[in-house]
Amino acid sequence: MSMAIQACALTVALGGRTVLHNIELRITPGRWTCVVGPNGAGKSTLLKALAGLLPVTGEVFWLGQPLANLSRQQRALQMAWLGQGESAALDLRVFDVVMLGRLPHQGWLTAPSTQDHAMVEAALKATQAWAWCDRTLGELSGGERQRVLLARVLAGHAPLLLMDEPLANLDPPHQVDWLEQVHCLRSVGTTVVSVLHEIGMALHADDIIVMREGQVIHHGGAMDAVTHQAIEAVFERRIRIVPLQGQWVVLPRI
Amino acid sequence: MDRSVPEPDRQGGAMKPRWRVLRWSLALLLLGLLGVLGGTAVGSQGVQAWWLGSPDPVVHQIIWDIRLPRSLGAWLGGALLGLAGAIAQGLFRNPLADPYLLGSASGASLGVSLYVSLLGGSVMALGWWPRLGMTGAAFAGAVLAVMLTLFLARGVQQTLRLLLAGVVVGVVLGALASLVALMSPQVMQTMQGFLLGSTAFIGWSACGLMALALGVCLCGSWALSRVLDALTLGESTALSLGVPLPQARLLLVGMLSLATGAVVAQMGLVAFVGLAAPHAVRSVVRCTHSGVLLLSALTGAALLLMADVLARSLTAPLEMPVGVLTAVLGGAYLLWRMNRLAGGRS
Numbered sequence: 001m002s003m004a005i006q007a008c009a010l011t012v013a014l015g016g017r018t019v020l021h022n023i024e025l026r027i028t029p030g031r032w033t034c035v036v037g038p039n040g041a042g043k044s045t046l047l048k049a050l051a052g053l054l055p056v057t058g059e060v061f062w063l064g065q066p067l068a069n070l071s072r073q074q075r076a077l078q079m080a081w082l083g084q085g086e087s088a089a090l091d092l093r094v095f096d097v098v099m100l101g102r103l104p105h106q107g108w109l110t111a112p113s114t115q116d117h118a119m120v121e122a123a124l125k126a127t128q129a130w131a132w133c134d135r136t137l138g139e140l141s142g143g144e145r146q147r148v149l150l151a152r153v154l155a156g157h158a159p160l161l162l163m164d165e166p167l168a169n170l171d172p173p174h175q176v177d178w179l180e181q182v183h184c185l186r187s188v189g190t191t192v193v194s195v196l197h198e199i200g201m202a203l204h205a206d207d208i209i210v211m212r213e214g215q216v217i218h219h220g221g222a223m224d225a226v227t228h229q230a231i232e233a234v235f236e237r238r239i240r241i242v243p244l245q246g247q248w249v250v251l252p253r254i
Numbered sequence: 255m256d257r258s259v260p261e262p263d264r265q266g267g268a269m270k271p272r273w274r275v276l277r278w279s280l281a282l283l284l285l286g287l288l289g290v291l292g293g294t295a296v297g298s299q300g301v302q303a304w305w306l307g308s309p310d311p312v313v314h315q316i317i318w319d320i321r322l323p324r325s326l327g328a329w330l331g332g333a334l335l336g337l338a339g340a341i342a343q344g345l346f347r348n349p350l351a352d353p354y355l356l357g358s359a360s361g362a363s364l365g366v367s368l369y370v371s372l373l374g375g376s377v378m379a380l381g382w383w384p385r386l387g388m389t390g391a392a393f394a395g396a397v398l399a400v401m402l403t404l405f406l407a408r409g410v411q412q413t414l415r416l417l418l419a420g421v422v423v424g425v426v427l428g429a430l431a432s433l434v435a436l437m438s439p440q441v442m443q444t445m446q447g448f449l450l451g452s453t454a455f456i457g458w459s460a461c462g463l464m465a466l467a468l469g470v471c472l473c474g475s476w477a478l479s480r481v482l483d484a485l486t487l488g489e490s491t492a493l494s495l496g497v498p499l500p501q502a503r504l505l506l507v508g509m510l511s512l513a514t515g516a517v518v519a520q521m522g523l524v525a526f527v528g529l530a531a532p533h534a535v536r537s538v539v540r541c542t543h544s545g546v547l548l549l550s551a552l553t554g555a556a557l558l559l560m561a562d563v564l565a566r567s568l569t570a571p572l573e574m575p576v577g578v579l580t581a582v583l584g585g586a587y588l589l590w591r592m593n594r595l596a597g598g599r600s
Contacts, residue, residue, distance in 0.1 A: 053490045076496025083490045092486050093271070096542045100484055103495045109477060134270075136540055152487075 002064030004029035004160060004191035005050055009058035012042075012049050019045045021214045022058075027207075029063070029159075032182050032192040034202040034222070037211035037234055043195045044084060044164050046211065050193065051081050051162045062160060076104035080158040082149060084165045084195075090138030094148050097137060098124055101155035123155035124148075126181065128174075142169035150178070154185075161185065163194040167201060179204060199231065199239065203248040210234050223248075275545035278538070282552035286329050289559035293325030296567050319457070327456030328562040328576070329555045330464040331517045332527055334471065336554020338513040339528030340535070340547050341475050344482035345506050346413050353514040353528035356416070356507070357423030361399020362518040364431040365391040366448050371438040389460070392448075393519035399423055400511040410503045451524035451577025453562050460520045467516035471509045472551060478502050479544035524577045526584025527554045527561075533591060557583075 005027040012020040019042050027033050035043045048054045052067045052075060060067040062078055070078070080101070101123070102116045112120075124130040127147040137145055146169050153161060167175050179201065182192050186206075196202040203222050210218040210230045218230035228241040228248070240251045294317050338353035346355070354360075369391035404410060406419035435445045475482075481502040484492035493499055517524070531554035535546055558576070561583060565574040 048490065051490075051494060053493055072496045072498060076494065079494065081491060081494035083488055090486075091536045091540070091546075092483065092542065093540050096271075096483065097487065100480075100487065100495060103480065103484065103497070134540075149487075 002029075003027060003061065004031075004063060005193065006061040006064075007050060007058065008061075010046075010049055010060065011057045012045055012054055013057075014045065014054075019214050020049060020056075023216055025050075025209070025216060025219065027191065027193060029191050030186060030189045031206040032186050032194070033207040033209060034205035035193065035195045035209045035211060036197075036199060036202050036231060037217075041211040041234075042214040043211055045214075046209075047162055047164050047193065047195050051079060053081065073104055076156075076158075078158055079160040079162060080153045080156040082153045082161075082163040082166055084168065091136055093133070094124070094129065094135055094137065094140070095120065095133040097148055098133075098152045098155050101152040104156060104158075119155050119157070120151075123151040126154055127151040128177070143171055143174060146170055147174060150181070154181070159190060161190055161192045163192070165197060166194055167196065167198055175201065199235075199241075199250045200248075203241065203250070271539075271541040271545065274539050275541050275549060278549055279552055282549065282556050285556045286552065286559060289556060289563060290322070290325045290329060293328070293559065293563050293566075294321040296321075296563055296570075323458045323461050324453055324456050325559060325562065327461050327464060327520065328453045329559045330461060330468055331453070331456075331521055331524065332531075332558025333551040333555035334464060334468055334513040334517045335524060335528040335558065336531035337468070337471055337475065337547060337551040338510050338517075339530075339554065340532040340543075340550035341471075341482075341506055341510045341513070342528070343532050344485065344543055344546070345503065345510070346417060347485060348417070349533070350529075351417075353510065353517075354424070354523070356420045356511060356514075357399040357403045357427060358396035358511060358514045358518060359523050360424045360426075360428035360431060361395040361397075361402075362392040362515070363395070363445065363449060363523065364399075364427045364434070365393075365395020366522075367431045367434040367441055367445050368395075370441045370444045371434055386459075389519045392522075393515050395427075396515035396518050397511065399427055400507075400515070404507070410507045411500060416507075447575065448522040449577075450575035451522040451580070452575050453521050453558075454573070456520055464516050464520060467512055468551070471513045472547070474505060474509050475547050476544055478506060479542065479547055481506075482543040482547075522577065524558065525581040526588070527558050527580050530584040530587050531557060533588065537591065 003026045005025070007023050007025040010020060010023040010025070011018065023046065035046060037043050045054070049056050050060060052060060062070065062075075067075070098120045099112055099116065102112060102119060106112060106116065121130065124133055127150050129144065129147045129151050132140060132144065132148070137148065140148065146166070150166060153163070167178060170178060175198070185192055194205075202208060205222045208218075208220065208222045208227050208231070209216055210227070212234050217234055218227060220227040220230075232239060232241060238253055240253050241248055242251060243249075335353055339351075342351040342353055342355050343349055345351070366388055369388055373387075403416070403419045403423045406422065407415040410416060431445070435441045481492070481497050481499070484495050484497045489499065532546060532550040534553055535549040539545060539549060558580065561579045562576045565576045565579045568574060
C-alpha cells in the first residue's frame, strides 16, 4: 500500500541557511498527523516542502507518485493547502473566496457550475460561515475569517489536506468544531497533516511528528507513551502530559 | 450553542455581483458617452454650433478633428490608467500601488527631456512631427525604465524586490530628467507641461493607439483575473490552487507597462486617476477582479474625461492642465475616503 505522503532525504535551504536536514517521512493515508515542536523547529517549512510549495532537494511522493511528475492541475486536485496569516487583500466576498477552492476543478475562463455552487454552499455551512457569504473578508473578525478560509480548503475535496496552524484565532467552541471536521474528513479517507501549537488538541490526532532544529525527532502514535516523552523532552520538560477522563491533557510544570 | 445554519444576512450570494457589475458598467459607459458629447461642445464655438450642425467648415474641423479625438482620447487614457491601477494593486497586493510604480513615469520624463533638449526648442509650438517624436521618446523612455526595473529586480517573481527596484529607478531617472531640464532652460516649460499632464495634443492616431492598447490589456487582464483573485489569498495558496503564477506575473507586468507607457506617451503624467479609480470601485461594488478590472477602467475613463471637460471650461478661455485637476480631485477623494475609514474603525 502506497503512503499518502512520503519524503526521501528532504533538505530545504532558505536564504543560505539549511532549515530542514535530510528528512525521511512516511505518512499513512486516511490518518490525521500533527506536527509539533518549539518555535523555529522548521514545522511550517516541512509542511510547505511536503506541499510542493518550496524548492527542495530530495524527493516528495504523493499517493505513491513523485511530485515532480505531477502537473500543476493534478497537484491542485490532490492537495489543498491552508497557510498561516497569508491573506493580504480583504476586498473579496466570502462566497468568492470559497469559490477559489474550486479553481482546480474549473477550466480556464469557464464559469462555475451548479455543482461548484453546491459544494461552496456545503463547505460554508460546514464551518458555520454561510451567514456571511455576501460580506467581504475585511468585515469579519480573525476567527470568522479563519472559518471562511477553512471552508475554502474543504470546498476543494482534495484527498490530501495540509494546514498550518488552522486553529489560529478560533475560539474554543470552533476549535472543537474543527476537531469534529477533521474526524469527519478522516472517516471519508482524507489524509490530514497539520502544524499545531495547541499540544492538547494535537494529542487528539492519530500520529504525531515531533520536530526540533530542522529534524524529525520522533514520529509515532498520539497515544503512545514514547511520543509523550518525546514531546515533553522537546519542550524542555516544561510541560506534562497526563490522562484525564479518557483524554490526554497538557499541564504546565511549575 | 445553536448548531442550526443561519441564512445569509444579505440574500442571494451567488448571482447578484454579476448584475451589480453589469449595472455599474452600463451607467459608467453612459456617463462616458455624455462626457464625450459634452467635451465636443465646450470651447470657443459653443453648444449651439454643435447642436445646429453649423455648415461652417472651420467649426466642423474644430469638432471632428480637435474636440472629438481629444475627448475620446481622454476617455481612453483614463480607462488605461484605471485598468493599470487595478492590475498594479492586484499584482502587488498593495492598495497604494499605482500605474507609475515600475518607474515608467520618470523614464518617460527622461525620454521627453532628452528629446526636447536635443531638438533645442519649445516643442509645444512646433508642428505634428516633433510632437509625434516626443510621444515616441516618452514611450521608449517608459519601456526602457520598466526593463531596467525588471533587470534590477531579477525578473518579476519577487514582488518586494520589484517594488523597491521600481522606487530606485523612479528616483534616479527622475533626478536625471530634472538635471537635463536644468541644463537647458528652454526645456523647462515643455517639461512642466508634460509633468502636469495634458490632453491638448491627442489626435486620431493617438486615439487609435490607445484604443488598441486598451483592447489588448482589457482582454488579457480579464483572462488572468482569477490569478489576481487567487493572489489575494497569498502566493503559496495561489500556487497550491494550480495557478501558473510565473507566467501570469510576466503577462500582467507586460500589460501594466503597455497600458502606462501608452498613456504617458500621449498625455504626460496624469496624477491620481490610476490610484483613485480602483479604490472608488472597491468601495462601492463588491466583486471579483474580473469586475474590478472592467469597472476600474470605466471609472478612470469617466474621471479623466470629466476632469478634462472641467479643465477646459472652469477658467475659459484659458485652459488648466488636466493633471492639476485630477491631482486636486483625486487627492481630495482619497483624503475623504481615508477619513471615512479611520472614522469607521474608531
